[in-house]
Amino acid sequence: MLRSLRQTRSLQGCYRISLSNTRVDLVVWPPPTTVESQSGQMKRTTLQKAKDFATFPLRALTLFHEDRWGLSSLASERFDYVAREVVGRCLDVGCGYHNKFVTKWLGGNGKGIDVFQYAGLSQEDIVEDMAHFPFEDASFDSITFIANLNHVPRSDRDAELAEAYRCLKPGGNVIVTMGNPLAELAVHKVVEWHDRLLGTRFDMDSERGMGAEEAYYLKDSEITERLVRAGFGNLTKKYFLTQWGLNHLWMGWKKSVT
C-alpha cells in the first residue's frame, strides 16, 4: 500500500495525495498567486490583484523581486501586466536576474537578453552590442522592454527600438513599461537603501553600475516619439491599477503586411 502512496504538487500550489484508489486534494496556504493559461502563460488571479491593490504601499517598500506573504512583488506585478499583452513568441530586452519574465510568465515561449551577466543568465543570453540584436528579421511576435528603456543609454535608445522593429513580425507588438517619475525615483532610492542597510542585492542597476546616459525614468513624450520614429503605430497607454496607476506601459504595433 505504501508503494501506492503518491504525493504531487501542482502548479497551482495544491498537494494531491493518491492512496490506492482514493484521492485527497489538500489546498495549501497561502493560496496560489497566479493561474496558468493553456498556452503556459501565468496570470494573477482576481483575488490576488485585490490583495495587491490593498497592500501596494507595503509591497513598494519591501517586495521588489520576490513574492512573499501571499503578495506579489513589484517585478511579478509588472510581468503580469506585460504578459497579458504578449501575442506569441517574445524577445525580452534587458531581462535581468534569471530571465524570469520569459521562463516563468511566458512558460518559456521566447528569449531573454541582457548586457550584464546577472545570476541565472548564461553567456548565450548576453548581447554586448545591443544596437545589433543577433536575430533574423521578423523572428518574434512581441518584444518587451520592462523597466528597461531608461537604462538603455540615451544615444542607443533609437537604435534598440529600430532593432526591435526589424526583429518583429508584421502585426507584432512592442511593449515598454515606465513608472511615474516620482515613484521611479522613490523606488530606486528605497531599493538602494534596503540593500545598504540589510545587505540584500535587489538593486540590479547598482550591481551593474548605472552609466551617465541612463536615467531613472523617461517622460511619456520621449517614449512615444522614439516609438513613432522606429516605425511603430497605434500606440496605447495602460496604467497598472494594482500599483495605483504609478506605473504604466506603452504598446505599439508593427504594420501588418496587406
Ligand SMILES: C[S@@+](CC[C@H](N)C(=O)[O-])C[C@H]1O[C@@H](n2cnc3c(N)ncnc32)[C@H](O)[C@@H]1O
Ligand atoms: C531595472 S532592470 C529591469 C530588469 C527586468 N526587465 C525587470 O523588469 O525586472 C534594467 C535592465 O536593463 C538592462 N540594460 C542595461 N543596459 C541595457 C541596454 N543597453 N540594452 C538593454 N538592456 C540594458 C540592465 O542590465 C537590467 O537588466
